[in-house]
Amino acid sequence: MSEQILTEHINSYVNFSEEELSEIVRFFEVRSYRKKEKLLHAEKRCDTLFFVAKGCLQLYFIDDLGNPKTTQFAMETWWLTDFLAFQYQRPSNFYVETLEKSTVLSISFSKYEELLEKFPKMEKYYRSIFETAYGAALMRIKYIYSLSKEEMFFSFRQSFPEFVQRVPQYVLASFLGLTPEYLSEIKKK
Amino acid sequence: MSEQILTEHINSYVNFSEEELSEIVRFFEVRSYRKKEKLLHAEKRCDTLFFVAKGCLQLYFIDDLGNPKTTQFAMETWWLTDFLAFQYQRPSNFYVETLEKSTVLSISFSKYEELLEKFPKMEKYYRSIFETAYGAALMRIKYIYSLSKEEMFFSFRQSFPEFVQRVPQYVLASFLGLTPEYLSEIKKK
DNA sequence: AAGAAAAATTAAGCTGGTTTAAGAAAATCA
DNA sequence: TGATTTTCTTAAACCAGCTTAATTTTTCTT
Numbered sequence A, B: 001m002s003e004q005i006l007t008e009h010i011n012s013y014v015n016f017s018e019e020e021l022s023e024i025v026r027f028f029e030v031r032s033y034r035k036k037e038k039l040l041h042a043e044k045r046c047d048t049l050f051f052v053a054k055g056c057l058q059l060y061f062i063d064d065l066g067n068p069k070t071t072q073f074a075m076e077t078w079w080l081t082d083f084l085a086f087q088y089q090r091p092s093n094f095y096v097e098t099l100e101k102s103t104v105l106s107i108s109f110s111k112y113e114e115l116l117e118k119f120p121k122m123e124k125y126y127r128s129i130f131e132t133a134y135g136a137a138l139m140r141i142k143y144i145y146s147l148s149k150e151e152m153f154f155s156f157r158q159s160f161p162e163f164v165q166r167v168p169q170y171v172l173a174s175f176l177g178l179t180p181e182y183l184s185e186i187k188k189k
Numbered sequence C: 001a002a003g004a005a006a007a008a009t010t011a012a013g014c015t016g017g018t019t020t021a022a023g024a025a026a027a028t029c030a
Numbered sequence D: 001t002g003a004t005t006t007t008c009t010t011a012a013a014c015c016a017g018c019t020t021a022a023t024t025t026t027t028c029t030t
Helices: A002-011 A018-025 A083-088 A109-118 A121-146 A149-159 A161-166 A169-176 A180-188 B002-011 B018-025 B083-088 B109-118 B121-146 B149-159 B161-166 B169-176 B180-188
Strands: A029-033 A038-040 A048-054 A057-062 A068-074 A095-098 A102-108 B029-033 B038-040 B048-054 B057-062 B068-074 B095-098 B102-108
Touching: A002 A018, A002 A048, A002 A102, A038 A048, A048 A109, A057 A169, A057 B121, A068 A169, A068 B121, A083 B121, A102 A109, A109 A121, A121 A149, A121 B057, A121 B068, A121 B083, A121 B121, A149 A161, A149 A169, A149 A180, A169 A180, B002 B018, B002 B048, B002 B102, B038 B048, B048 B109, B057 B169, B068 B169, B102 B109, B109 B121, B121 B149, B149 B161, B149 B169, B149 B180, B169 B180
Parallel strands: none
Antiparallel strands: A029 A102, A038 A095, A048 A102, A057 A068, A057 A095, B029 B102, B038 B095, B048 B102, B057 B068, B057 B095
8 A cells, every 4th residue: 555655654754653644644645647647847836745655756857958857766755846846835947757657645735734733743754854865965966076977877876776777778867967878888888 | 142143043944932942052062163174074973963153164075086075065044064974873975164264053963863852843943944955956956967067157156146255266166066277267258 | 574375367188978860679559 | 460659879070178287366374
């Protein structure tokens, strides 16, 4: 059951009773999506936060030349949205789209506020999640600035072999900030 | 007073009484630093979280060639540390150092845990801070991947003119991911 | 105020990674 | 299953940004 993925994840950070957890889950909408479905559209108001119970999402934008560029992936138990736009209820700078058949729990901004109001312990859960995510983003910037494109690929494959398997190569290329052609050349070695 | 910078900042997110705020402040150590003092050393256990009351800090690492590379700045009311290492009490991947004469409030990891335990509303404060910081980091990655080095500089100067004034050019260059020589060339235009 | 050290500039040559274009392979669909 | 679309590969020409190294300017120290 998809709801259980979320409740177990929450429980690994904060302790809630069974009743509380089932009430928390009611704040979310559970839905399955086919491959390549858009869950969030750039330019539209960013009103939804997503939790991946199964499958894989990407956060991406369209560059000047019309090519999609992936900024972030989210697999099982990861949260995803344009967090800056979400917090201030502004238009999104990104698209969110499935990379494969996925099951996602969604919560609207107003429900998110209600949830945090009603269950203040959820603040602790999200604080931990965002603290880690921000720390990881700083590490990612460190890698971007210290590794060559070739090293980026090998170091990423070492750390997240499952991503390299699951994600199309041109999406991985854009996430790593290189061209599909160059990635192909690197892999040849 | 430096403590007041912190309490006012906290109060802009969560409401606390005067007594609570003065108790919260007691979890922190206030200290002034000269220019170029190290507050956190790479490889050493990351046990401290910093709040800038006055001045400016940088988070940086040393690359293969021995050159320091700035990953993040922090000016007044910003929080800084190696968040990933801090949360898991691991060795730091970064140095933290003053870029100018600064006044900083520091909190150790155990005090941070105590603080959150004793004042659960602080979870909300930090949740908001980290949610925004993570969102901003994703935007930063968007910029890194979509702008040329020249565009990076002009767009950064447009958004944060005060940084460009305050920070040495070679530090700014490393933050933007280009060489000081090339930044110099760009500025000539 | 002078001397030393640190930071910024300039210019030439070079390279990691892009662009373009065309073909091969793999996945999707009727 | 074959047809169509999507993804991946290969190779050559090209360029944004780096490296190197020498000079100038600014900042720091006494």
